[in-house]
Amino acid sequence: MCGIVGYIGKEQAAPIILDGLAKLEYRGYDSAGMAIAGEDHQINYKKAVGRLKVLEELTHGGETMPGTAGIGHTRWATHGAPSDVNSHPHFNKEKTIAVVHNGIIENYIYLRDYLMKKGYEFISQTDTEVLAHMLDYYYKGNPLEAITKVMHRVEGSYALGVLFADQPDQLFAVRKDSPLIVGQNEDGCFIASDVPAILKYTRKVYFVENQEVVRLREDHMHFYTIDEEEIHKEPTLIDWDANAAEKCGYEHFMLKEMYEQPKAIKETLMPQNNPRIRGDEITIEELDMTDDELRAIKKLHIVACGSAYHAGVTGKYVIEGLARVSVEVDLASEFRYRNPILEEGSMVIVISQSGETADTLAALRESKARGFKVLGIVNVVGSSIAREADKVMYTWAGPEIAVATTKAYSAQLIALYLLAMKLARVNNTVTKEEYQKLLCDIKLLPDQVELLLNNKNHIQKFANRYIGAKDVFFIGRGIDYAISLEGSLKLKEISYIHSEAYAAGELKHGTISLIEDKTLVAAVSTQEALYQKTISNMLELKARGAFVLAVTNEDNKAIEKEADYVIYIPKTNAYFTNSLAIIPLQLFSYYVSLGKGCDVDKPRNLAKSVTVE
């Protein structure tokens, strides 16, 4: 949530900040603002409600804000509606200290009252403004001292960029529990919430740890603890493909990322230099566990949010089915507050694309605090979850920019399949033949996904018929229910059409009353043993007027007699069908959203990385 960019160096800062913010706009896009150190120890600033392009136009691409040091922000509103006054940067009264913030200051009411008693006036509804006034309260000419004093007083999460008018030759970056990196090239130093913002300028980045402060100057950076002690840090070289954060001719990032799924699956199966399938063996080196230790796992707790949670639901079916290890799946936002029972022999798996989701991170910390080992299945290298988990299994999907996840979700499924197969192998719960078949089928998935993607035209045509839909339902049994959850989320988040996913047998226990003439129901039916059961549920719905779209295996031609429209997926192992069934559902959502004229990559009210609870 919220994106921060800062620059100090030889170049003009404003165009670099705007360019960086454009790469971070997926993090929040209610409003944007910039503060640039001007001449005569003044800070120039501009803020604008709406998308970043409003700020770009207002400043002529940054030209009207000259200066070589500055900070910028794109906002996802938490405290106070999107408005000019609530937009960042926030200032002290004299506008000599500018702050941009990502996170939530939890004790801001207490601090605001404290400062008001000291004569400070507040003009916004944000929690951030308290930081600007607190800095003013403590600032006696030494920015580092003022910043660390503030850090000692505030509670909550923050990634900050701070600019002092009387110190135009330095910028400050501060972090606690919200993501922040800094980077450097020959011309200057950068602050950013995420790598894509500065990838164009530098690949040499430093991950700022919790409660650290960075002083950035034109040609160097210094790192400090909250107690002002200087610390040494090693840079990380980012080896992402430069095109990773560009659309490369695709109309949307979501479309590009859908098309990157075969590659994401391949890379997750066979990471470069460290393939996870070696001959007949599955090797997940990152687990760093012997077969005996793996056999000792009695229960897995999978904890995640949104689509990552849906991947976890699939994981439960696959791991329990193949390895006979009991799996509990929790929404991260519920897990930490329900006092979960974690027994000896349990292991916790957190799944996250961004590696920064606040609830997932909190679940990880809760599990560790109770003495349990946590495996993170994470996409963003070096993210908070990746750093705090005991073990990390990366999904090598590459940077994902569209708010609606596609390729990261597909890669998460693969990581879970590998884990299930590994456990099945050591637990001896599948025969040699079954195991060989699994190996063979998993390797075919990238090509099968590609085939489905290349066959998109009929899905686009079908989707165009549902641009005006009011409600859409997704149903399935077992593993097909897991994919229904994800299909439904994809549709609602990017097309704003109300949609629900139900276990196929459950609809008649109440929800069937919502079915009206021509209501679209997508029935996913990929489990041969359950074909007939799902058909019965389809018929119940058709009898009440529903239009039934079936997503099924290519050999299930019998379904044509019952369904109104059929989308086939290539034949694969029953445990892997989610990887194929999701493709037409993603395409369907994409084309409905496109047809409706929605902002596919940046749907309303959302943000890519949810760093608040």
Ligand code: M6R
């Ligand atoms: O970065 P994470 O995987 O932890 O994010 C979890 C959810 O916020 C995310 O999957 C969200 O539901 C997506 N918008 C779904 O497309």
